[in-house]
Amino acid sequence: MKIPKRIKPLVEDGIVDEVIAPLMSGKEADVFIVRCGQHVRCAKVYKEAAKRSFKQAVKYQEGRKVRNSRRARAIEKGSKFGRKQQEEVWQNAEVDALYRLARAGVRVPEAYGCFDGVLIMELVTDDEGDVAPRLNDVTLTEEQALEDHAVMMHYVMLMLCAGLVHGDLSEFNVLVDEYGPVIIDLPQAVDAAANNNAQAMLARDVDNITQYYGQYAPQLLQTRYAKEIWALFEDGGLHPEVILSGEFEDEAGPADVDAVLIEIKEALAEEQSRQERLREAEEA
Numbered sequence: 001m002k003i004p005k006r007i008k009p010l011v012e013d014g015i016v017d018e019v020i021a022p023l024m025s026g027k028e029a030d031v032f033i034v035r036c037g038q039h040v041r042c043a044k045v046y047k048e049a050a051k052r053s054f055k056q057a058v059k060y061q062e063g064r065k066v067r068n069s070r071r072a073r074a075i076e077k078g079s080k081f082g083r084k085q086q087e088e089v090w091q092n093a094e095v096d097a098l099y100r101l102a103r104a105g106v107r108v109p110e111a112y113g114c115f116d117g118v119l120i121m122e123l124v125t126d127d128e129g130d131v132a133p134r135l136n137d138v139t140l141t142e143e144q145a146l147e148d149h150a151v152m153m154h155y156v157m158l159m160l161c162a163g164l165v166h167g168d169l170s171e172f173n174v175l176v177d178e179y180g181p182v183i184i185d186l187p188q189a190v191d192a193a194a195n196n197n198a199q200a201m202l203a204r205d206v207d208n209i210t211q212y213y214g215q216y217a218p219q220l221l222q223t224r225y226a227k228e229i230w231a232l233f234e235d236g237g238l239h240p241e242v243i244l245s246g247e248f249e250d251e252a253g254p255a256d257v258d259a260v261l262i263e264i265k266e267a268l269a270e271e272q273s274r275q276e277r278l279r280e281a282e283e284a
Helices: 008-012 057-061 069-077 080-104 142-161 198-213 218-222 225-234 257-283
Strands: 018-025 029-036 039-046 111-115 118-122 174-177 180-183
Touching: 018 039, 039 080, 080 111, 080 118, 080 142, 142 180, 142 198, 142 218, 142 225, 198 218, 198 225, 198 257
Parallel strands: none
Antiparallel strands: 018 029, 029 039, 039 118, 111 118, 174 180
16 A cells, blocks of 8 residues: 555654555544564554644643753743644653553553654454454453453553553543453553543543443442542552452542532533544444
8 A cells, every 4th residue: 555654754764664554543643554574563643733633632731741841841832843842742652651551561552662753563453363353342241341341440550550541541442352451542641640630530531441341231330440549549559459349438528519510511521522432433
């Protein structure tokens, strides 16, 4: 096939030997199956900010540290150079998250580097060597749903132990191979300690995943993993060996009506976004 413009420099530099086929096109990036030497991998080509439609990106960028002071000032001023630097920060966030989460024990695609806005990473496949399906395209038994949901809650916990919250986790951002779930799409991952939206994002991630598996195992809908995980995090008791129960007892006290209303609005907005992604997936 014709080599996409953004991948041409990687071919010229010998990083990519062949573009085999397009894999998917999304709101934030286009993904291609490529050959690198003897290995078949995938190349994720990030779209420019003007063409990217990731909603409320500023919320996700809060707390991201830029070590270079000149770069940080440029980003803050919003100059042309600053916007370019902001794009690099956004693009490198995913490869950094992939390396960090792999070290933490979370199953994510292996990253091989980000080159001028193109992330080269592992192509996740099923037991027959075909591209692994998304969770949304998989039918589960009750037993498998319970098992995989427990795995996903463990991964969410390990991510938080590593200081990160996915921020956009759903059945559309999980692949399923012969060994179970693999978490993908992490350019929006947030710093749990530095981002004021981290708790709400973690709760939404957990709710999305639980709602999906709950179709097959309704008892999961009564669990409270998000509150349990965050309470452990705030109290300093969260570590990789923690055994989660899915149970949490609220402290007695006056209800925070404003916070409840905000959660309801965010839940409605997320459901609308989820339905849009579902329609796009069906159309694709």
